[in-house]
Amino acid sequence: MIETVATTPYDDQKPGTSGLRKKVPHFQQPHYAQNFIQSLFDVVERPADAALVIGGDGRFFNREVIELAIRMAAANGYGRVIVGQDGILSTPAASNLIRKRQASGGIVLSASHNPGGPDGDFGIKYNISNGGPAPEKITEATYRRTKEITEYKIVCEPAPDLSKIGETRLGDMVVEIVDPVADYAELMQALFDFPAIKAMLAGGFRMRFDAMHAVTGPYAKAIFEGLLGAPAGTVVNGTPLPDFGGGHPDPNAVYAKDLIDHLMAPDGPDFGAASDGDGDRNLIVGRGIVVSPSDSLAVLAANAHLAPGYAKGIAGIARSMPTSQAADRVAQKRGLGIYETPTGWKFFGNLLDAGKVTICGEESAGTGSDHVREKDGVWAVLLWLNILAATGKSVKDILAEHWREFGRNYYQRHDYEEVESKGANSLMDSLRDRLASMSGQRFGTLVVSEADDFSYKDPVDGSISTGQGVRIVFSGGSRIVFRLSGTGTKGATLRVYIERFEGHADLHDLPPAEALKELIETAEAVGEIRKWTGREAPDVIT
Numbered sequence: 001m002i003e004t005v006a007t008t009p010y011d012d013q014k015p016g017t018s019g020l021r022k023k024v025p026h027f028q029q030p031h032y033a034q035n036f037i038q039s040l041f042d043v044v045e046r047p048a049d050a051a052l053v054i055g056g057d058g059r060f061f062n063r064e065v066i067e068l069a070i071r072m073a074a075a076n077g078y079g080r081v082i083v084g085q086d087g088i089l090s091t092p093a094a095s096n097l098i099r100k101r102q103a104s105g106g107i108v109l110s111a112s113h114n115p116g117g118p119d120g121d122f123g124i125k126y127n128i129s130n131g132g133p134a135p136e137k138i139t140e141a142t143y144r145r146t147k148e149i150t151e152y153k154i155v156c157e158p159a160p161d162l163s164k165i166g167e168t169r170l171g172d173m174v175v176e177i178v179d180p181v182a183d184y185a186e187l188m189q190a191l192f193d194f195p196a197i198k199a200m201l202a203g204g205f206r207m208r209f210d211a212m213h214a215v216t217g218p219y220a221k222a223i224f225e226g227l228l229g230a231p232a233g234t235v236v237n238g239t240p241l242p243d244f245g246g247g248h249p250d251p252n253a254v255y256a257k258d259l260i261d262h263l264m265a266p267d268g269p270d271f272g273a274a275s276d277g278d279g280d281r282n283l284i285v286g287r288g289i290v291v292s293p294s295d296s297l298a299v300l301a302a303n304a305h306l307a308p309g310y311a312k313g314i315a316g317i318a319r320s321m322p323t324s325q326a327a328d329r330v331a332q333k334r335g336l337g338i339y340e341t342p343t344g345w346k347f348f349g350n351l352l353d354a355g356k357v358t359i360c361g362e363e364s365a366g367t368g369s370d371h372v373r374e375k376d377g378v379w380a381v382l383l384w385l386n387i388l389a390a391t392g393k394s395v396k397d398i399l400a401e402h403w404r405e406f407g408r409n410y411y412q413r414h415d416y417e418e419v420e421s422k423g424a425n426s427l428m429d430s431l432r433d434r435l436a437s438m439s440g441q442r443f444g445t446l447v448v449s450e451a452d453d454f455s456y457k458d459p460v461d462g463s464i465s466t467g468q469g470v471r472i473v474f475s476g477g478s479r480i481v482f483r484l485s486g487t488g489t490k491g492a493t494l495r496v497y498i499e500r501f502e503g504h505a506d507l508h509d510l511p512p513a514e515a516l517k518e519l520i521e522t523a524e525a526v527g528e529i530r531k532w533t534g535r536e537a538p539d540v541i542t
Contacts, residue, residue: 001156002075002171007031013039013146015139017344017485019125021111024061027122031152033065034072037107038152039145040126041076044138046104049079053097053127055089055180056109057215057278058240059116063087065124067159069107074173075153081173084180087162088240090215090279092368092376093184095131099372100183104129110215110278113250117243132349132373136465181222184378188223191309191371192382196389198228205388206269209381210259211238213245216275219378249276251283251365251377252542253290263287271388271395275377280345281365282377284384286395292542294324294411297361299402300383302330304359306390307383309371314358318348321454321469322481322497323363324411333406342456342468343483349373350460363413363497365542400508407503410515414538415485416494416529424484424492427532431470431482438472443522446474472526477501480523494533496523 010029013020013036020036027033054069056062066087073081082101083089089097091108098106105128111121126134126142134142160168160175167176188194201207209224211217217238224230236259237245248255251274263272263285272285284291291299301317304310316337317327331338337356341347345368348360352370361367366375387398416424438451454468469483478500485493498519502508513520523529530536 002153003156004151004153005031005034006151007035007149009147009149010035011147014143015125018112018133019108019123021114021121021123023490024118024120024122027061027065033068033124034152034154035146035149036124036142037069037072038076039142039149040107041072042145042149043141044105044126044128048077050104051080051082051101052078053082053089053094053101053103053106055084055094055106056087057090058086058088058242059111059122059244059277060118060120060242061122062109062242063162065109066162068154070159070170070175071155071157072153074155074171078173080176082176082178083162085163085165085177088180088215088218090180090184090219092280092372092374092379093180093219095127095372095374096184096187097178098127098129099131102129108278112278113248113276113281115244115248116277117246120243127373130349130353130373133344133346135346135349136463181219184219185223185227187371188379188382189227191379192307192386193389194227197382197385200385200389201228201230205271207234207271207273207385208259208262208269209235210251210256210272210274211235212247212249212251212256212274212276213237213239213241214249214275214277214279215240216279216378219279223378223382244277251276251281252540254540256283259283260285260290271385273381273384275381276365279377280368280375282367282380283365284380284395286399289396289399291395291399292324292411293361293365293367294326294363294409295399295402296380296384297323297359297367298326298330298406299387299398300367300380301327301359302334302402302406303387304369304383307386310358310369315355316351316357318351318357318360320344320347320362321471322413322483322495323361324409324499325477325501326406326409326411327361329406329409339459342454342465345373345375347456347458347465350458354460356459363411403508404505407501408508410500410502410510410512412498412512412516412520413542414496414498414523415540415542416496416533416535417539418491419494419533419535421492423532423534424494427494427527427529428470428482428484430532431527435470443525444518446478446518446522449473449475478519480519480526482527494529496527496529496538498523
C-alpha cells in the first residue's frame, strides 16, 4: 500500500559539489531526507520499471535512509532496486553497478571524507545512468523542486532485511541485495595483472592498506588479502564503523599519520595506501616518501600502459583546475589531450563518455579512469601495485625518474576549515575586484602574468560553469589559486593551492615548504587571509 505524506519545504537543500551534505541531526529533522529523495525522483528521467542502485559508506544513519529510499522507490514506480549487503557500497562500486546493470541511476549515501557518528556528517548524492555524479542541470532542478514540494510517496511495508543476499518484493518492486564487493573485484581483475602483483607480494614485497574503518575495508580484504594473497593484517582498520572508529576518514598527512609514520621507518613496508569514507579517494606512500595526489595522477597517466587494461595507451588526461600541472607535462610529452575542468568529478563525465580522456584526477586525493564514472581509491592502489610489479622499482625511484623526465611541480594545498562564511566570501570578492589590475604586479621576485576567475566551457555539450576559483599565474608558470570548497557542512573551507615548476634535477629534493616559501608568503599578501579569516595558519596542509 502506498501512502502519500504531506510535507513542507526546507530552504537549505541545495546540493553542493558532491550532493547534499549536512550534520546528522539536520538530516534527522521530520521529512528532511524524504523531501530530498522525493524531489530527486520527481526530476530525474527514467523509463518505466527502471532499476535504481542504492548503497552507502556505512556511516551513522546510513541504514535508516537506505530503508527509506527503498520504500520510496517502490512507491514511485521503480521496478527494481539493487542494494549492497548491509547497505555497504563504495562510491566506485556503485558507479560500476549502475553501468553493469544498466540502471537508470543510483543513490549514494555518504559524506565522503567527512567525520561520521551521531553528531557527524551525512550526505545524499545522485548518480546518473552513466554511473557518474548528477550534472548541474539535475542538481539545480532538484533544488528547485525541494523549495516547492508538498508531499512524498512511500510504501507502508518495511524494507526487507539488508543483511540477506537475494531477491524479495516490496509492493510491485524487486529488491535485490547483492554482495557489494563481487562485481567490483571482477572488474579490477580485468584491468590489472593480478598474477604479477601476487608474485611480487609472495616474493617479500610488503604493503599496508589503511581502510580507516570506512567502506573499503571489505574490498581491501577481499582483493589484497584474498585474491592477491597478501598476509592477514595487511589491511588495518578494515571494519566499517558508523563513526569510523572516532577517526576522520580523510587519507591525508594529518588523519593518516599512523600509516605515514609506519612507512617512514627504516624497516617499514615497501608500500602503503589508504582510502576515505566512501572509497573514492586514495593516499599513496612509499618507504620514506609520501606521493602527492597531483604527482600520483601524473605517474599513473605516464605508466598506465603497464597494466593490461590500458596496454593500448590512453586517449587523454583530465584534471581539475586546482590540481598541479604535472599531468599537463606528461600529456605534452606523450602527445595526449589534456583538459582542465572545474573541481567536481561530474565535470569529467562528458569527457570520459566522449572518449576524449582515459585517466582523470583531482588534487584532493582522487584519481580514476574510464572503467567507472567516479574516482576510485582501490583502483589507484592497484594501478600503483601493477606499475611496481612491472618495473621492479620502488615508489621513491619511480618518482625520481618521473621528475627527471618531466620536471617536478612542487605543490601544496592549504586548508582553512570552518571559516566564518562572511569573511571567506569577502576574501574571494576582494580578489575578484582586483583581478583586472593585478597583471604586472610584483611580489618579491614574482611578477603576475595573468589573473582570472576560472570559467569552463564543456567541449562536449557546450555548458558553461563560472566562478570556479581565482587563479594568479606568475611569470615562469608558478600559480596560486584561491577557492571555497563545497564539501564541508559548517561555515566555509578556504583552499589555497600553491604551485611551482622546477626543471632542474639537482633541485628536485627540496622540502616542498622550502621550495614554495616565497609563494606561500605571497598568497598571504595577495589574499589578505589573516584580515578576512582571522587565521594565522592553515588547519591542514597537504
